[in-house]
């Protein structure tokens with residue numbers, strides 16, 4: 001038997017192909033993938049052949065945001081049963097390097113992360129009918145959670161980690177710049193953790209509308225109104241913290257101007273070198289902290305989705321069959337209409 005895979009051969013060269021089926025080995029399970037979300041990194045691989053120093057150097061099956069149904073168990077995979085619906089954690093730290101030993105698994109020196117071109121050979125990804133994964137990479141969800149929702153566990157985990165980097169959110173006034181999927185889910189996490197106010201900015205109305213559904217108290221289109229944030233600059237700034245999810249220089253600049261002294265900016269969006277107003281950062285003693293991936297937050301994300309504590313449905317704006325792969329990537333790349341676009345392999 002063969003399975004379909006979405007494999008990138010180079011910039012703009014994405015193909016739906018078939019590969020032979022693989023049997024699960026010791027401690028592994030075979031997952032029938034139901035849904036897979038297209039992420040910004042997948043788009044960069046497709047549109048630009050990579051991002052920054054990370055380049056696609058051999059064909060790579062994309063995808064790291066997926067969920068599905070367990071179809072076969074390998075020897076010793078006793079934590080799961082056939083038929084279990086699971087979110088698949090794409091992250092596989094080694095467990096014994098100096099960072100893993102300290103519990104900083106996201107900084108593992110030999111991290112294997114599905115659908116990533118960081119290492120060579122590349123780690124193959126989850127946009128495929130079947131995938132063999134470690135049982136320990138699967139987090140079970142109940143029957144009332146759709147596979148499409150479960151597939152949002154990975155980006156939600158990214159945002160839970162960002163929130164852990166932010167500190168106490170209860171009662172906080174929060175700014176979120178850039179409301180793609182990560183921005184929208186940062187809004188949901190801030191709301192869930194009791195933020196008093198959540199103001200969001202974006203250049204498009206559609207993602208702003210989604211951010212409102214996720215809990216934003218005010219949504220500002222800074223393309224049509226570039227001065228919309230100015231009122232938050234008074235008295236050295238209004239917000240206790242900001243989640244910067246756009247990686248755009250004007251948004252980082254705005255965050256520094258609108259966060260109060262001793263406040264915190266969590267940089268979630270990724271870019272190369274950008275100009276930063278160091279004088280304002282220093283003068284207001286703002287902490288600018290990075291946030292990278294997640295570890296324990298993955299299981300927490302799946303549980304929050306499964307319990308209904310965080311409703312991810314509003315961010316899933318588009319779904320496509322694998323046969324419409326190129327159309328799916330075109331729509332996913334159009335920020336004016338898409339927040340999260342998913343590939344649906346099997347409906348379950």
Ligand SMILES: [Zn+2]
Nearest residue numbers: 039040065155
């Ligand atoms: Zn992602």
Ligand SMILES: [Zn+2]
Nearest residue numbers: 094097100108
């Ligand atoms: Zn490690």
